[in-house]
Amino acid sequence: MTRIRTSSGELLIELQRSTGAPLHQQLESGIRARIRDGLLRAGSVMPSTRSFAEDLGLSRGVVVEAYQQLVAEGYLISRGGGYTEVAAVAAISAAGAGSMPDGEPRIDFRYSRPDVSQFPRAAWLRSMRRVLNETPDRTLAYLDGRGTGELRTALADYLNRVRGTAARPEHMLVCHGFAQGSRLLLKVLAAQGYRCLAVEDPSDDDLRRTAAEAGLTAVGVPVLEGGIDVDALERSGADVVLVTSAHQFPTGAVMSAETRAALVAWAARRDGLVIEDDYDAEFRYDREPVGAIQGLMPDRVAYAGTASKTLAPGLRLGWMILPPRLVEPMSRAKLMDDRGSPVFDQLAFADFVARGEFDRHLRRMRPRYRKLRDTLMERLAVRVPELVPTGISAGLHVLVMLPEGLTESAVQAAALERGLGVYGLAPYWVNPPGPGGFVFGYGGLTVSSVIEGVDLLAEAVAVARSV
Template identity: 60%
Template sequence: MGRTRTNSSSAEDLLIELDHTGAPLHRQIEAAIRTGVQSGRLRRGASLPPTRTLAAALGVSRGVVVEAYQQLVAEGYLTSRSGGYTQVAAESAPVPAGPRTERASTFTVDFGYGRTDVSTFPRAAWLRSVRTVLTTTPDERFAYLDGNGVPELREALADYLNRVRGTVAAAGNLVICNGYGQGIGLLIQVLAARGARRLAVEDPSPNDDARPLARTAGLELVGIPVGRDGILVEDLDTADADAVVLTPSHQWPTGGGLSADARARVIGWARRHDAYVIEDDYDAEYRYDRPAVGAIQGLAPDRVVYCGTASKTLAPGLRLGWLLVPPGLVDAVAAAKLLADRGSSVIDQLTFADFLNRGEFDRHLRRMRPVYRRRRDVLLAALRRHLPDLEPVGVAAGQHVVAWLPPYLDEAEVVAAAAAHGVRLHGVGQYRLGHGGRGGLIFGYATLSERAITEGVALLAASLRPLRG
């Protein structure tokens, strides 16, 4: 029985081009194969075409190919095996690695924020929706579409948001984007093109999306202080801003919820100043000790841009987000999206639409709320036991908790001491635009086991003993 060969290369794979007026033909063949091995394109163990096959493909005599193969065998690039075929014998030289921008985590416990537990992604349910899409979707749906996104997803999202988040949504006012990061970038781009000069943001607030994008677009940033229940609305009137970015249902990072009176005053400000409210509804689906708080968009659909994403509920790797845009802005935002990337993945959009319509999204959220609630409860219990002088806030919803430090502990020193004991934490201070403010720690708990949460808090407590004097 003949020996089965695998990982073989055809004559075409060798990418040999011969110049019959140049160097000897066997030298040209040698050089082409040698380069293929050195570059890693022809890997160790790959079988080369028989000499007769390669000679016929190149239009040369078999003796020319035999001479080339023999030279490369002598150099150690090839080896001849019993049975008359030839294989690559040499390893390609390793390509020098570029500078690393990230290091593997050396922390025992990482309380990183802004994450969701992707190990719980509902793969089986998602796969059912993928199969449905691939077997039932008309061919024309896989062509280029407009900048709004596929109608099926926009209709499914409008129904979901109106039912669950209390929005006033129409499918025609939705724009599908690649997560919140792209969505806020499109909005800032459109507002800047329409003459916006200043963007107000909560202080503290995330420093990795709206803030750098606004600066890149040439907008001036104005920080509005945050109180116990969210943004201090009275400071908006003196901000002279063209738009404000808010997290009214669960302020990031402090966790406050904007009151009904404050929401009404925000809308009043937007109408008086012909401004827009950009509502980042990043984690409203996860709530534990309070009833659902509707989106502020439902109060003023003509003044509020609602931003949603699947990053916190399903997985950030899906890159699925959506903007519910006022009628006066929707065409411009859709045009900006189309110009940016010709639209998000049609298959992913249709899959998510089917996933929503089947009720799988609701079922996934019902499964995950008690999981995250237990992790939050374990975190709060560990803080009460080991660090009773810390003050947790914003605990009723979300996937993180902020704990204010007592006055005698310095935030930067605490973060450094925790790191030295193998615990990664972020301080609130790095997300402030202004100086000062109470020191606090951000505990992300969504990706940690209950045991890891308890261990992390105990390690943190141990790290603080020297700082307490």
């Protein structure tokens, strides 16, 4: 990337020394305004604090304080080697255009987007180098459908330690994320005689389409404060159920101990299967996480996890812990589908997990995501208090419910005119219509963009009310 070096002359920072306003705040405001106006583009390298202070006739501490504040807000990034550059904050054009040139919202609250800029490249490169240097030639041949033994062993050790699973490497399967794993699993289940899949209502609609393609009927079961309604599940006639027990999508509910016990009892009584999507389990901000259901009944639970939210969706790395009876048919299905996942990626991830780099990355990301969530909640409470959040403090999304008199479509349209992408709850209801609301994803945003986004949302809500 070509870097644009700046100077105090190019920045045109005007300091009013006679006003009494703190100089570091004036400097912050001047730089912030130029970034937001598009006069300082993403990647531009800022002057050193020492030279900038000399040019402006300030103490170096004043410039350091201003830079530190702008780094905290997400406008600047402090790089190794002692330089600071402008972050990838979209500029607002002089004409005030709301959207980017390709039509995408300038600030996008789409869910399921982690901060891929924080991908641990250096640690991943170290793992990849070790793999390239040390992997025996025979490992590069065709593998069985379950994936490399190294990754299955590393994941089993990690999940048993952190998620309370009862995983054995021989019962695990590596796949291209939850999308492939669930698609193969539903096809295998349909071939074994399963007929009806129960899903949480509301829930992501992707698996409903996948179930239909596999020949299964999908039915919705209400989500209560403590998780899926097991009594309603019993009445549904389903023989397999998908749950997001650690942090339900999209309500944010966590499955209670009573519901977990009832769900396990249902599976045993019904001779059924529980598919546990361990969605968002790694990111808890105000309490200890609960263990996976799989640890309670390994023979009745198919557990699914993925690196998409924790590292990057582009890795396409996922895994399943399967009941023993499903291991061979799933392994055959995987081989028929794509002949297996790339071996170097699997081995690099195995090394990454085994050496504790995965744990370190998660510890580093939790406070970052918590800050974004706290900022979102605080700003919503101030600017649009009529939008009521639900769920626990966890994960990468928040659901807020709409009050009477507001519709999702009206708010969405007004928001988009302002370059803001917000996404309604309507598509996630299995049995519509349900209450209106919005699912806010914040993982890939900055603190400053969250604040500005909520401010734009407040304007959109005001417009929607007046229509």
